[in-house]
Structure formats: structure tokens, C-alpha cells
Amino acid sequence: MSISKVVVLGLFLGVSLVPGTAVQSSPSATSEPVLLRTMQQELDRAMSSLSKAEPAPYFISYSASDEFNSVIIASNGSIVANINRHERVGSITVRVGGRDLDNTHGENRFNAVVNATLPLDDKPDAIARVLWLNTDRMYKKASQAYLEVKTNTKVHAEEDDSSADFSTEKAQVSIGKPAVPPKFDxxxxxxxxxxxxxxxxxxxxxxxxxxxxxxxxxxxxxxxxxxxxxxxxxxxxxxxxxxxxxxxxxxxxxxxxxxxxxxxxxxxxxxxxxxxxxxxxxxxxxxxxAPVVEPFTGPALLSGRASAVFFHEVVGHRLEGQRQRGENEGQTFTKKVNQPVLPPFLSVEDDPTLATLGGTELSGNYSFDEEGQKSEKVELIANGVLKQFLMSRMPVKGFLHSNGHGRAQTGMMPVGRQGNLIVRSSKSVPDSELRDKLIEEIKAQKKPYGLYFEDIAGGFTLTLRNMPQAFQIMPLMVWKVYADGRPDELVRGVDIIGTPLAALNRIVLTGQKMDVFNGECGAESGSVPVSAAAPAMLFSEIEVQKMAQGHDRPPVLPPPGFDDPGSASQHNQKPEAR
CATH class of the missing domain: 3.30.2290.10 (PmbA/TldD superfamily)
Known part of the structure; x- marks a missing residue:
């Protein structure tokens, strides 16, 4: 994530917006929600007024998130929090200059949005006044940034990718029904x-x-x-x-x-x-x-859920459009379009239009992204060959348009992000045979054991150029699978590590059943809901290292109700085997 510098603005510009009264709606518009109608009126007024400024904006967008939240938290059989909240947050983007070069260029991109708390009441004048003041604030900020961008382009070396800063796309109109908070007991x-x-x-x-x-x-x-x-x-x-x-x-x-x-x-x-x-x-x-496992390199089997997280971290993030353009990005896959990047039996797509998969609801489903573009199914890798990237409205060389993946947390600048990442295989066996295939691989490599990763919490991946192009995945449940017939043994304290191109091409076989992982993904545009789906996968080789370890000991006293040594001893056990 880039760190943008803060610019203090004084009376920098001679042209500013002035507050106005919300314009009366035409009869055809009165059926629309007050919030949308007021946003449109104030946007039109801002574009008209600021068209006389220098530099004039060529694009303005308003986004508002109107959320009703109820949260109940319990611990140890007791309620510790019960929260009901209604919140409205507005986000304002102003672009000055032109599509080829504007105020969002380079390091300025993540400083190109302003947020404001909007009134909860549907009072047009109150809403309009907040939008007016923050549009003025964003315009001044954008104008200053644009001057800096123009100066920097004159003194810096020419960029490898000279694509425009903002793509031309078709306007989208879809007026759905506002969410109604569900009634529940x-x-x-x-x-x-x-x-x-x-x-x-x-x-x-x-x-x-x-x-x-x-x-x-x-x-x-x-x-x-x-x-x-x-x-x-x-x-x-x-x-x-x-x-x-x-x-x-x-x-x-x-x-x-x-x-x-x-x-x-x-x-x-x-x-x-x-x-x-x-x-x-x-x-x-x-x-x-459970015993702590030592560093190990050898055969491994990842469950479908674990494989889904693995692909989200190792592949998905590296296929996000902005990672192909940034001067500081490692650009692992940038120049590999139409080249093999995975074994030929694997294909990867991202399809946010899917609401369910195999009966499981998908968290990464959405109809329009945060830039107002319709979500699309994107074939990323076909039969091992890289085809395209997850695109926002920031073009990259060879990919000039959005494919509906410009995503962001409320109030942050959208970038290309994953939605529902799905891995499919044409070389599979019934899942019941995968353990035997793992043991065959262990014996072929003359290893004493391999590893089975039942579940994974998540992980992180390094994509910047000044860092190793590596990943680290944090497993939760890991088993040693012995080649000599001993029962599988639960172990702890390992992280999966490696570099993407090497690790991905060590996948030799998959299962047939698709498993789904739903969760939240954090990146430079904030936290967004995502899903990943994949079959179980057999790797000829995976490397693990010891995970970081804390130094605090467990509690000295037993928990209340377990003071009797006999009651506590019944919970003690030897390392788990199966």
C-alpha cells in the first residue's frame, strides 16, 4: 500500500462552490428516494458551477452508503454487547485534467476521495449542504494534486505503462429497492x-x-x-x-x-x-x-477450503489490475498474458454474478462494483494459460476497460479486487482416493511423511517490487500423514511459505468436490467480502516454516468450575491421532 503525502490547502483557488438550496424535482423524479434525487441535483449543480474553474473537473461521482446494523455479541453464555445503528456515509470523487492524465495518477490515487457523514433524515437541504461543502473540499484537493502530477511527469523518467488514468465506460442505470432492515425477534x-x-x-x-x-x-x-x-x-x-x-x-x-x-x-x-x-x-x-512440526519440504494435500484460500492469496491478488501497472509492484504475471502460469488442467475465473455455488451462498456476490460498473464473469486463466486481469477503471497496457471488479470498502478508492474466485480442474479423482495418492507421492519421494492441511485461516502475499515475491499462508488444522501406516497425527505451529510460480506448478492432481471459503479480504482499498472455491489439491512439494510463537504462558489458575483436579484431568489428552 502506498503512503500518500498530506497537502495542506489554504486559500489556494479562486473558484469555489457556493451553498445552494435543493432544486425542486420534476414530477417524474419525485418517486425516487430523496437521497438519490438530492445527490443527482447537487452533482449537476457542481459540474455546472465548476466548469468555469481552472482546472475544470471532467468527472464527479457521489456514492452514499445507507446502512442499518444490528449486532449481538455473547461470551460465556452472557450478552456482552447489543448494538443497533443507522449510519449514512457519503464519498465524493472529483477528477480534474483529462482521462489520459488526472489528479489520481500514481501515488495520488488513494488520496482522491473525500468522505462525509450524511444526515439520517431525508431532508434535501441538509443533505445538499454536506455534499456542497465536501465537493468544494475535494475539488481543491484534486486541483492541488493535479498540479503536482503535471510537475512530476516532467521531471520523472517515462513510465513503462503509459495507459490512461481513467477508462471510458458506458453509463449504468439500475434503480433497485432500498434495503429494509429484516424484522427479527x-x-x-x-x-x-x-x-x-x-x-x-x-x-x-x-x-x-x-x-x-x-x-x-x-x-x-x-x-x-x-x-x-x-x-x-x-x-x-x-x-x-x-x-x-x-x-x-x-x-x-x-x-x-x-x-x-x-x-x-x-x-x-x-x-x-x-x-x-x-x-x-x-x-x-x-x-x-499437539506437537510442533519442524520445517519441512515435501508432498502435501490441501482440502478444498484450504486450496481456495491458497489460490485467493497466491494467485488472485497477483491478478488484480493495478498490480500490473504500479512502478513499485512486482508484476509477477504482467508479461505472461497468453503464457502458461498453471498446470494445464487448472482454470481460474472470478464471477461475482454468482449468488450460490453448490448450495452454498457466496459472500463475493454483487451486481455493480463501487465505480458503478456492472459485475462480470472474468476468465482469468484457461487451461493453465493467463488470459486477463481483474480490472477497475484504471487501465493497464492491453486491458483498457473495466470488467466490473473496481471494489472498495465504503469511503475508499476502488481498485481491481476479487469477488468470487473459482478454481476448476480437468484432472481429478474422487476425494476418497486423494489420501492414497498422497501416500504414493510420499513413498515415491522416500519421505517419512507428508502433510494434510484441513483448514486455513488466511494469509498474506507480498507483491511490491522492493520485497521478495513470496506468500505466507497460516494453516489452522494440519496433520502428518505417515507412509508406514501409522495413524495421522495432528500437529501445530507451521506456516506455508514459498514463491508463487514455483508453488503453483507443483500441483499434480485435484479432487472432484468443490469447497467454498467465505470471508473478508483486506487490501489497499479496504476490507471487502469475498469468496473462493476450489477442489482439494495434491502438491508434489510444499514448504512449511515454524510460525511465530508467543511467550506468555497459559493461565495459572483453572477457569471457574474446574478447580477440582479430577474435573480438569478428564480434559487432558495425548496428541491427537486418527
Whole structure:
């Protein structure tokens, strides 16, 4: 992520907007929500007024996020927070100069948006006044940045990629219905969340745990000077269960599960959630006494869920459009278009238009991106050959248009990001045969064991040029699989490491069942919901290193209710085998 310098503006410009009164709507527009109508009127007024300025803006957009949130948090069978919130945030983008070169060029890109809290009441004058003041603020900021950009282009060496700063796209109009906060029985759900969280209290090995219900009802309004007008919404109900413990050597261990649904009816049953929470607690109980694995290079099998996270981190981020252009980016795949980058039996696509896959809801589904462009299915890699990138409206050489992947957290500048990343294979075997295939590979390499990665928390990848082009993936549940017939052994304390081009071409086979990982992805444009789906994958070689280890010991005292040594001893166990 680039660090933009802060420019202090005084009375820099002679032309400013002046406050106005919201213009009366035409009869045909009165049926539109007040917020959208006021945004459009103030945008039109700003473009008209600032057209007389120098430099004049060639593009302005207003985006507003209108969110109703309800959050219930429970721990140890008790409610610790119950929050209901309504919030409106407006984001204003002003571009001055021209599409070929404007104020967002280079390091200025992430300083090219201004945010403001909007009134919750549908009062046009109050909304218009906030938009007026912050448009003026953004215009002055953009004008200063544009002067700096023009100066820098004269004194700096010519860039490798001289693509324009902003693509020309068709205006989009889609007026959906604003989200209505779902009605649900708060008392009943408090009872459920309490009950779910109380499960962890039965395990003395669990140090801290929470169960969270988050009900999010966002509506996004978007207007631009190009003529785009959008109202989109995507309600999300999420239950998050997370817990942690600490091994005797001080290593921190954590597990979590996320349950997403577009409505309460789409959530899993209470029985399914209870079983998953029980498994989290049991996994931590086993991990607490599991041995630490030593650094290792050898055969490995990744579950479908683990493979999905692996591809999200190792492949997906490197296919984001802006990473092919930045002077500081490593550009791993930039010059490999129409060249093999994966084994020929693997293909990768990103399809945010999909709401479900195999009956599982996908968090990365959306209809329009944060730049107002319609989401598109993008074939990234076909039969191992790289075809294209995830594009926002910032062009790169050879890819001049958006494909609907300009994404951002509310109030941040959009860049190319993943939505629903899906990996498909044409060389697969039934999943029941994968363990035998792993053992065959272990024996062929004369290794004593291989590794099975059951679940992965996430990871990070380095893409900047001044850093190693490497990745680090953080597994949660890892098993040693022995070639001599011994039971599999649960181990802890490893990270998967490597460089992308080498690691990806060591995939030799996949399973047939697709697994889905839903989560949040953080990058330079903030946190966005994403999904990744993939089959289980057999690698001829994966490298692991010891993970960072804490130094704090576990609690000296047993938790309340477990003072009797006999009651605690029943929870102690030897390292897990299966």
C-alpha cells in the first residue's frame, strides 16, 4: 500500500462552490428516494458551477452508503454487547485534467476521495449542504494534486505503462429497492447467541471465545457525471464463532467459523451451528497438546477450503489490475498474458454474478462494483494459460476497460479486487482416493511423511517490487500423514511459505468436490467480502516454516468450575491421532 503525502490547502483557488438550496424535482423524479434525487441535483449543480474553474473537473461521482446494523455479541453464555445503528456515509470523487492524465495518477490515487457523514433524515437541504461543502473540499484537493502530477511527469523518467488514468465506460442505470432492515425477534436471538457461546464454557482449554450475530442491511446510492444512477442493496446475516487458547509453550491457537445468509431463512440450522461450535472447541482442545512440526519440504494435500484460500492469496491478488501497472509492484504475471502460469488442467475465473455455488451462498456476490460498473464473469486463466486481469477503471497496457471488479470498502478508492474466485480442474479423482495418492507421492519421494492441511485461516502475499515475491499462508488444522501406516497425527505451529510460480506448478492432481471459503479480504482499498472455491489439491512439494510463537504462558489458575483436579484431568489428552 502506498503512503500518500498530506497537502495542506489554504486559500489556494479562486473558484469555489457556493451553498445552494435543493432544486425542486420534476414530477417524474419525485418517486425516487430523496437521497438519490438530492445527490443527482447537487452533482449537476457542481459540474455546472465548476466548469468555469481552472482546472475544470471532467468527472464527479457521489456514492452514499445507507446502512442499518444490528449486532449481538455473547461470551460465556452472557450478552456482552447489543448494538443497533443507522449510519449514512457519503464519498465524493472529483477528477480534474483529462482521462489520459488526472489528479489520481500514481501515488495520488488513494488520496482522491473525500468522505462525509450524511444526515439520517431525508431532508434535501441538509443533505445538499454536506455534499456542497465536501465537493468544494475535494475539488481543491484534486486541483492541488493535479498540479503536482503535471510537475512530476516532467521531471520523472517515462513510465513503462503509459495507459490512461481513467477508462471510458458506458453509463449504468439500475434503480433497485432500498434495503429494509429484516424484522427479527431480538430476545429470541439473544437467547440463541447466549446458548451458542455457552458451549465454549464447557471446555477449560478455551481461554476466550465469542459468538456474534451481525445483521447488515446496506443500500448503496451512486450517481456520476457520466449519467450512471444506481441503487443497490445486498442484506447479509452473519454468525461468527471464534475461540482461542494457548499451548504450554506460549503458542497462540485460534479457530473460527462463519455462517452467512442473505436472510435468516438462509442460515444453517441451530443443530449445524452447534456442531460446528463444538468442533471448534474440540479442535482447540486437541491443538493445545499437539506437537510442533519442524520445517519441512515435501508432498502435501490441501482440502478444498484450504486450496481456495491458497489460490485467493497466491494467485488472485497477483491478478488484480493495478498490480500490473504500479512502478513499485512486482508484476509477477504482467508479461505472461497468453503464457502458461498453471498446470494445464487448472482454470481460474472470478464471477461475482454468482449468488450460490453448490448450495452454498457466496459472500463475493454483487451486481455493480463501487465505480458503478456492472459485475462480470472474468476468465482469468484457461487451461493453465493467463488470459486477463481483474480490472477497475484504471487501465493497464492491453486491458483498457473495466470488467466490473473496481471494489472498495465504503469511503475508499476502488481498485481491481476479487469477488468470487473459482478454481476448476480437468484432472481429478474422487476425494476418497486423494489420501492414497498422497501416500504414493510420499513413498515415491522416500519421505517419512507428508502433510494434510484441513483448514486455513488466511494469509498474506507480498507483491511490491522492493520485497521478495513470496506468500505466507497460516494453516489452522494440519496433520502428518505417515507412509508406514501409522495413524495421522495432528500437529501445530507451521506456516506455508514459498514463491508463487514455483508453488503453483507443483500441483499434480485435484479432487472432484468443490469447497467454498467465505470471508473478508483486506487490501489497499479496504476490507471487502469475498469468496473462493476450489477442489482439494495434491502438491508434489510444499514448504512449511515454524510460525511465530508467543511467550506468555497459559493461565495459572483453572477457569471457574474446574478447580477440582479430577474435573480438569478428564480434559487432558495425548496428541491427537486418527
Amino acid at each position: 431480538q430476545k429470541e436471538w439473544e437467547k440463541k447467541i447466549r446458548s451458542f457461546s455457552a458451549i465454549f464454557s464447557r471446555y477449560p482449554e478455551v481461554e476466550s471465545a465469542q459468538v456474534i450475530l451481525a445483521v447488515d442491511s446496506p443500500t448503496r446510492y451512486f450517481v456520476s457525471s457520466e449519467g450512471s444512477r444506481l441503487i443497490t442493496s445486498r442484506p447479509l446475516i452473519r454468525i461468527l464463532a471464534l475461540a482461542s487458547t494457548r499451548a504450554e509453550d506460549g503458542m497462540e491457537l485460534a479457530r473460527s467459523e462463519t455462517f452467512d445468509g442473505a436472510s435468516f431463512d438462509n442460515l444453517p440450522s441451530d443443530e449445524v451451528i452447534t456442531a460446528k461450535i463444538e468442533k471448534i472447541a474440540q479442535d482447540l482442545k486437541k491443538l493445545k497438546t
